[in-house]
Amino acid sequence: MDCYIVCNTFPPSVSNVVRAPGLRAEQLAHQARKHFDRVYYLMLKTRFDMLSRQLADGWNLDASPDFIVIHDVFLERFLNRIPRSTFVFTQVEFEPFFDAARQNHTVVYDVLAPRELEFEEAGKDVDNVNLVKYRHYLMSERAERVFVNGPKTIEHYREHFERREQVMNNPLCPLSTPTSPRERDKLLFFGSSQLWTDNSPLLEVMCDFLGKRPDIVAYLLTPEKRHEDPESRFVSRLSLLPNVRIVNSLSYTAHMALLSQCYAAIDWSRPRSERPYSTSTRMIQAVAAGCAVFTNVTALVHYWRDFPGETSDEPPTLEKISHFVDAARSGEYAPALKDAAAWNEGILSDTALFAGLG
CATH class of the missing domain: 3.40.50.2000 (Glycogen Phosphorylase B;)
Structure with a gap:
């Protein structure tokens, strides 16, 4: 069949x-x-x-x-x-x-x-x-x-x-993950990708954080923002920082290659009724690629036994972001990421889903 x-x-x-x-x-x-x-x-x-x-x-x-x-x-x-x-x-x-x-x-x-x-x-x-x-x-x-x-x-x-x-x-669960390089030396964070989401609080605190931390090389992946978009002024500020690269879009292959060079990924938007049920593809791909993640309290907290990063429904603060980034760079979330990789493999190898249908 x-x-x-x-x-x-x-x-x-x-x-x-x-x-x-x-x-x-x-x-x-x-x-x-x-x-x-x-x-x-x-x-x-x-x-x-x-x-x-x-x-x-x-x-x-x-x-x-x-x-x-x-x-x-x-x-x-x-x-x-x-x-x-x-x-x-x-x-x-x-x-x-x-x-x-x-x-x-x-x-x-x-x-x-x-x-x-x-x-x-x-x-x-x-x-x-x-x-x-x-x-x-x-x-x-x-x-x-x-x-x-x-x-x-x-x-x-x-x-x-x-x-x-x-x-x-x-x-x-993503099917495959890239081969990790010898060193993860980049931080990835995101602007909103949907018309009904707003990442302004995250981008505002990232302006302050990255302005004070020139030692961190960061990539902002965000669709191009119109002037009236509340995120646009923060994107403009970030574009002036020498340690920030702004990318509007990436192919799937390039996105996964970038994730393989990152130690952490951050995606936080204002909570809305849909957000608690969200299983952010961005965060799922990041975890599968071996990145610690900082995000809202979403349905992903029910995925892994030990969440490989941090969650918050309160707007991110300079202190929260600093703690998370330093912990990710030091490898604090490595055990949780290892468990998540094993969990992902278990999902992909589940034989019960289609049993009896073929």
């Missing part, structure tokens, strides 16, 4: 610009290969065309024998002609495709994040939020099996999921 991972964004094998759903697709494919004759990435042509038109996502697209693009018009014909297979869906927007696939195939619903909370934070209207909730309900009720990204999200949907037997914890 074959398995199809339905993609919302490109996996790393196809594009050098990778977002959380693409990393998730790669993880699911890796976990599924032990149980199926062949595992494919599948994307609808409307989605492929939209991503390809976006300059960043269209950079260096590679052909892959495991990546299939299906024209939306021929989807029903495709589903009827192939032998019985397993389809894995992560985004609730795929509910119509999901419903068509389940007529003749096994379907799995993968919950990467509470989508309705993301829609609320993005300012979507009530009808859109309710549609997302309804689609989530249909998919989780009709799926043969449900995967959920971490216990915090399972708890969020507890009343709904407790009626299901086949709900399985499957935290987001």
Whole structure:
């Protein structure tokens, strides 16, 4: 039997610009290969065309024998002609495709994040939020099996999921990590990447911290900020510091290469209703690459037995940042990072998730 991972964004094998759903697709494919004759990435042509038109996502697209693009018009014909297979869906927007696939195939619903909370934070209207909730309900009720990204999200949907037997914890976990160099001598921190997030308190304290610590080489990875963005004035101040490099975007390969040279990564934004359920891809990648992390109190605190860094729901202070950076440079979090690496390996080698589906 074959398995199809339905993609919302490109996996790393196809594009050098990778977002959380693409990393998730790669993880699911890796976990599924032990149980199926062949595992494919599948994307609808409307989605492929939209991503390809976006300059960043269209950079260096590679052909892959495991990546299939299906024209939306021929989807029903495709589903009827192939032998019985397993389809894995992560985004609730795929509910119509999901419903068509389940007529003749096994379907799995993968919950990467509470989508309705993301829609609320993005300012979507009530009808859109309710549609997302309804689609989530249909998919989780009709799926043969449900995967959920971490216990915090399972708890969020507890009343709904407790009626299901086949709900399985499957935290987001990067498939591979770079080889660490001999010396980690860089600090990485982030500006906000979503319209509804605000990293201003972090950037403000980093201005003071890095201004007083010329011995620290730091990289700020942030999308370009418009003048009216509250973060812009702090980005401008940071650009004047000789020990700070500002990067607006990096390819997936370059991002992972930079992480392999860092001893710590910092990403903190003002708490909002969605944030406690967040499993920041930035922080997950950093930990997988061997970096200690400083971030909000999020769902990641339920990932690892010993958190490899520090968390705070209060705005970061100069004292907190100084303590964390010095501790990371000295190797204080090395045991926790070693445990996290073993935990990651355990997640990726879990054979129970797809057992019985292939």
